Amino acid sequence: MRILLVGDYPADPRLGSAKVYYKLREEFAALGHACDLLMAPEIGARPENWRVRQTVSAWLTDAAIRRAFQERGPYDVVDVASGEGWRFALRRKLSGGSVPAIVSRSHGLEHLNYARTVADAADGLIAKPWTRRLYYPTVRLPQVAAAARLADALIVLNPGDRDFAVQQGWKPPAGVHVVPHGVSTRFLADVPEWDAPRGAGVLFCGSWDMVKGSPYLARAWGLLADAGHAPPLTVLGPGLAEEAVVGSFPPQARPFVRVIPRAGEDEVMRQYRRHDLLVMPSTYEGFGMVTVEAMSQRLPVVATPVGCAPMLIRDGENGVIVPPRSPDAVASAVRRLMADSALRRRLGDHAAETVAPLTWRTTAERTLDVYRTAMQRPSQTVHVIDDAVNAGP
Numbered sequence: 001m002r003i004l005l006v007g008d009y010p011a012d013p014r015l016g017s018a019k020v021y022y023k024l025r026e027e028f029a030a031l032g033h034a035c036d037l038l039m040a041p042e043i044g045a046r047p048e049n050w051r052v053r054q055t056v057s058a059w060l061t062d063a064a065i066r067r068a069f070q071e072r073g074p075y076d077v078v079d080v081a082s083g084e085g086w087r088f089a090l091r092r093k094l095s096g097g098s099v100p101a102i103v104s105r106s107h108g109l110e111h112l113n114y115a116r117t118v119a120d121a122a123d124g125l126i127a128k129p130w131t132r133r134l135y136y137p138t139v140r141l142p143q144v145a146a147a148a149r150l151a152d153a154l155i156v157l158n159p160g161d162r163d164f165a166v167q168q169g170w171k172p173p174a175g176v177h178v179v180p181h182g183v184s185t186r187f188l189a190d191v192p193e194w195d196a197p198r199g200a201g202v203l204f205c206g207s208w209d210m211v212k213g214s215p216y217l218a219r220a221w222g223l224l225a226d227a228g229h230a231p232p233l234t235v236l237g238p239g240l241a242e243e244a245v246v247g248s249f250p251p252q253a254r255p256f257v258r259v260i261p262r263a264g265e266d267e268v269m270r271q272y273r274r275h276d277l278l279v280m281p282s283t284y285e286g287f288g289m290v291t292v293e294a295m296s297q298r299l300p301v302v303a304t305p306v307g308c309a310p311m312l313i314r315d316g317e318n319g320v321i322v323p324p325r326s327p328d329a330v331a332s333a334v335r336r337l338m339a340d341s342a343l344r345r346r347l348g349d350h351a352a353e354t355v356a357p358l359t360w361r362t363t364a365e366r367t368l369d370v371y372r373t374a375m376q377r378p379s380q381t382v383h384v385i386d387d388a389v390n391a392g393p
Contacts (some may be wrong), residue, residue, distance in 0.1 A: 001371065003028060003035040004068060007081035007105075008057050011039045014237070014262050016206075016289055017081070017107045020181060027364030036075075038068055043084075054140050058087040058147075077371045079103040079155075082110065083143030089150035101374040104151035108286020108307075109161045110136075110144050111168075113211065116284040120210050123325065145170055152374035155179050155367070157287035158308055177370045180308060181289050182360040183296045184265065191297060191352055192273050201232030202334060203275040203299070205268065205290045206282075208238035208245050213281030213304065215248070219327035220281070221257070222250030224335060230256045231338050236271055237262040272297040276344060277337055282306050283324050292358055295319070295351035300344050302333045318350035 005021045013022040021037050028035040043064045047053045061084040069075070078100050080088065089102045114136050120126045148154045148170040155177050156162050162176045170176075206212045224230035233256055238245045242259040249257055260271070272278070278294040278301045285307025292308060294301050301319040303309040313319035320337065322329040337344055
């Protein structure tokens with residue numbers, strides 16, 4: 001099978017959405033398939049303004065896909081992220097063609113993330129001018145919906161996104177496929193025992209922005225510092241300067257915070273193995289790869305019920321679920337777990353057992369199943385890894 005993976009993302013395997021493409025290409029090649037990537041540098045350097053780029057991204061992407069066909073030959077499947085694929089899919093439909101199969105991929109439904117930003121504005125975290133309130137519902141979100149409707153199949157990352165897509169009428173249930181992300185096999189083959197050296201405190205891994213719940217984490221550490229129970233906190237890969245990250249915490253919490261810039265997978269895994277607890281207070285996630293990676297390394301996770309967390313975490317058994325937008329709940333969970341090493345060990349052991357089936361090889365195999373279904377239009381089956389997820393302890 002010849003596959004073209006398309007996403008308007010930086011060509012950087014350290015970044016969440018981009019990392020998926022590099023991992024899939026690696027696994028597809030190991031399974032005997034040819035796979036090329038078409039990412040932001042090939043789609044075009046301009047426009048740089050994000051709003052203008054999103055407005056015209058489907059035209060840019062369509063032109064880039066056509067160039068790829070001319071330069072590299074035909075593909076059996078074109079897998080396009082988000083709203084960027086609707087023009088290419090419409091052009092194929094209007095031409096009466098049946099190849100290539102077109103798959104629309106969501107790394108997190110923008111409709112649900114937009115609802116999150118509206119809630120952020122209501123919570124006083126951001127100013128959301130009317131221009132932006134109008135732009136997304138009238139320009140960007142219709143593109144995402146059109147891409148999903150016109151594609152032969154839609155891949156999402158969690159059952160909540162699947163249910164939303166079906167309820168919106170984008171696809172019948174058989175056309176929406178839940179394919180979770182995975183963990184590199186080499187890290188699953190070398191999971192440390194819990195008594196391996198840890199003691200580095202609490203870890204937050206990801207961009208330092210609203211969607212990751214950074215204001216609530218900062219407030220939680222202020223509460224912990226006020227009570228005299230603030231453990232060390234490492235912020236890994238925030239995408240901002242250390243001064244900006246530390247400065248967003250209350251003054252009393254800042255001495256407990258250190259920042260590590262974005263790093264490769266080996267270093268990220270090393271940090272999972274050094275720390276005692278991961279905190280992910282996100283207000284929205286398409287998936288939340290960090291959660292799976294941390295659990296695979298026996299690192300207990302405190303997370304909000306977004307993305308993959310409701311699929312994977314059973315509160316009190318293999319992790320802890322806290323309400324979104326609640327610094328008090330985050331602080332309480334951190335304080336309780338950091339005071340109880342036996343509880344952390346039990347949660348970490350069960351976490352590793354839960355995610356053991358979720359490898360990148362499994363993700364690639366399930367994705368290939370979706371491609372084969374898309375090539376046989378119309379879709380007849382739904383591929384979900386609920387059975388693997390539910391096979392934990």
